[in-house]
Amino acid sequence: MQCQHIMTRQISRSDAFRTIPQRKIQEALLKTLRDCDTCGQNEATLNNACNNCILINTALSRFADSNIPIGYWHLKMEDFKGNKVLLDKYNELTENLNKTYYEGTCICFAGPHGTGKQLSLETELPTPTGFIKLENLKEGDRLFDEQGNVCNVVELHPINLSPESYEIEFDDGTTIKACAEHRWLTWDRDARAEKKAKNEPIIRTTKEILDTLRVGGSQQIANHSIPCTQPLNYPPQNLPIDPYVLGIWLGDGTLIDGTIECADDDILDEIKKAGYSVNLINSSLRNKSKSNKYRVGDLILSKQKRRIGLLKYQLKELEVLNNKHIPNRYLYSSFKQRLALLQGLMDSDGSCRENGLLEFCSVKLDLADQVNQLIHSFGIKSNIRKSASFLNGVRHKDRYRICFTTRIPVFRLKRKLCRLRLEKQQLCRTTHRYIINIKPIDPQPMRCITVDSSSHLFLVTRSFIPTHNTMTTSNILKKASTRGYQCLHVTLGDIVSNAVSNTAYDKFTARRELMMVDFLVIDEFDSRHMTEGAGADLFGRQMEDIFRRRSENKLPLFMCTNSPNVIESFTGPIRQSIDSLMGFATIVPVLGKDFRKGGM
Numbered sequence: 001m002q003c004q005h006i007m008t009r010q011i012s013r014s015d016a017f018r019t020i021p022q023r024k025i026q027e028a029l030l031k032t033l034r035d036c037d038t039c040g041q042n043e044a045t046l047n048n049a050c051n052n053c054i055l056i057n058t059a060l061s062r063f064a065d066s067n068i069p070i071g072y073w074h075l076k077m078e079d080f081k082g083n084k085v086l087l088d089k090y091n092e093l094t095e096n097l098n099k100t101y102y103e104g105t106c107i108c109f110a111g112p113h114g115t116g117k118q119l120s121l122e123t124e125l126p127t128p129t130g131f132i133k134l135e136n137l138k139e140g141d142r143l144f145d146e147q148g149n150v151c152n153v154v155e156l157h158p159i160n161l162s163p164e165s166y167e168i169e170f171d172d173g174t175t176i177k178a179c180a181e182h183r184w185l186t187w188d189r190d191a192r193a194e195k196k197a198k199n200e201p202i203i204r205t206t207k208e209i210l211d212t213l214r215v216g217g218s219q220q221i222a223n224h225s226i227p228c229t230q231p232l233n234y235p236p237q238n239l240p241i242d243p244y245v246l247g248i249w250l251g252d253g254t255l256i257d258g259t260i261e262c263a264d265d266d267i268l269d270e271i272k273k274a275g276y277s278v279n280l281i282n283s284s285l286r287n288k289s290k291s292n293k294y295r296v297g298d299l300i301l302s303k304q305k306r307r308i309g310l311l312k313y314q315l316k317e318l319e320v321l322n323n324k325h326i327p328n329r330y331l332y333s334s335f336k337q338r339l340a341l342l343q344g345l346m347d348s349d350g351s352c353r354e355n356g357l358l359e360f361c362s363v364k365l366d367l368a369d370q371v372n373q374l375i376h377s378f379g380i381k382s383n384i385r386k387s388a389s390f391l392n393g394v395r396h397k398d399r400y401r402i403c404f405t406t407r408i409p410v411f412r413l414k415r416k417l418c419r420l421r422l423e424k425q426q427l428c429r430t431t432h433r434y435i436i437n438i439k440p441i442d443p444q445p446m447r448c449i450t451v452d453s454s455s456h457l458f459l460v461t462r463s464f465i466p467t468h469n470t471m472t473t474s475n476i477l478k479k480a481s482t483r484g485y486q487c488l489h490v491t492l493g494d495i496v497s498n499a500v501s502n503t504a505y506d507k508f509t510a511r512r513e514l515m516m517v518d519f520l521v522i523d524e525f526d527s528r529h530m531t532e533g534a535g536a537d538l539f540g541r542q543m544e545d546i547f548r549r550r551s552e553n554k555l556p557l558f559m560c561t562n563s564p565n566v567i568e569s570f571t572g573p574i575r576q577s578i579d580s581l582m583g584f585a586t587i588v589p590v591l592g593k594d595f596r597k598g599g600m
Helices: 002-007 013-019 023-034 051-066 084-094 097-102 206-211 243-252 265-273 311-317 335-349 365-376 424-431 474-482 492-501 504-516 535-552 574-584
Strands: 106-110 124-127 130-133 142-144 150-156 160-162 165-170 175-179 183-186 202-205 225-227 259-262 276-282 292-299 350-352 358-362 383-391 394-404 432-441 444-447 449-451 457-460 465-468 487-491 519-523 557-561 586-589
Touching: 124 142, 124 457, 142 457, 165 206, 175 444, 175 465, 183 206, 183 225, 202 206, 206 432, 225 465, 243 259, 243 265, 243 311, 243 335, 265 276, 265 335, 335 350, 335 358, 335 365, 358 365, 365 383, 365 394, 424 432, 487 504, 504 535, 535 557
Parallel strands: 106 557, 106 586, 487 519, 519 557
Antiparallel strands: 124 130, 142 150, 150 449, 160 444, 165 175, 165 432, 183 202, 183 465, 225 432, 259 292, 276 292, 350 358, 358 394, 383 394, 457 465
């Protein structure tokens, strides 16, 4: 009936997908197209086609464009390797998707999920206030995504001992310990090639990356890379010392007081703009040096020039006198404040070569590590190199050089800023971290987390490397979507939110999608995400109606829950409805060892 309705009315391309909600209808249209006696048309071409076949082609084209979720367009369609129970069931469901579809398979995966995609408990995660180890993370904690924006930890999955553990090493020296199934959004050599700019990064597991780690025959070039993050959006801080002035002092200041050595009037002008007075102490004519020594004077806070003391006393309050380092409030300040700090450091102890290579140099390893972290927070790849230093043939302390390239104006000095450049051929090398080695390590206690970022990406380590977090059932949707099935992945919380807050039309549309979509996955199917009060009974009956309609139409349904006994997790008026709909679902217990009982 619906096929005939489509064929006998004028339908626009934009409306075609809404009129073809199921694959069964699509197949019926294809059959009509192939059996057309008027023009003998097929779906490959529109040459000399009759109006009826052109109409069907338009509808089918719209269906093909729309039924594959955009989040799965660039995923590598490979069988995942995870928990054996899930793997066996996954293989059973995907080896013959048509059978799974036409039998209307209904399965509830019950038990701890997040058994793959795990990271070592020692992994450091950046937060808006500093760093936290994965083992100390709590639900509700805030992290960062690859766009530099704050995201929330919505779920911590159980700790598991990963039998296949690996250490991933990047070209800047950063290492991460992860399981074989952990997801990474990586570019390979083909995707990075200029002539193939339309290629996109692909989500790959650690094991998949290991299998294709290097390419290029005898040259053995690193194949996989991960794009650097965008600059992190830390909140603004109330800073007692202007960040540019602090950067200058950290680079060229005297350790025990508020004096600096300087040979550039531009730097002195920048310090004065920040409200400080600058007084000459020792001229270069007297000390036979190219630079003069200045005392940075009182900070002017008002037109009345109210004085609060020399820079020395502000440095003492920050506890940096005799202990040069970057205070945390400066490291975790806003983009503008951090940039001013980096400009001060680079104007004093930084340099830029004619080819655009930037370098910061310090004899203090702790300070160099902090500057390296500061540079990383802008999404810039850099590394530290240790080398010996000599002056007039005399051996001095080892120095630590941080080398990087960027288009961000990390200088204020014009003579240095004018050399800043990033050639096109350098762009990929300097904005991507390359995976240079993956080696197996002893089994490690690991865990997976779920964040609410739209990309499912979050940052790890002090290098702020983006890593991926996906859900197990997405693998089933990957297979189904590429076969032309219409797929929908929602959480129980999404359904509840729609039923409570949206308009009547939106509620109707949402219910229709839940009833008619080819493959439906409902994640977080747990009483914690269920509505309470008077609306619970009504919502329970609506859910039961949706499930029964799908059962009658033999449409597949997959549910995921953290509760080994899904029915027992619900209480009150909805308990009876859940018990009823579970009557036609196969419950697959997903077992996993939980190391939290051991005190970890």
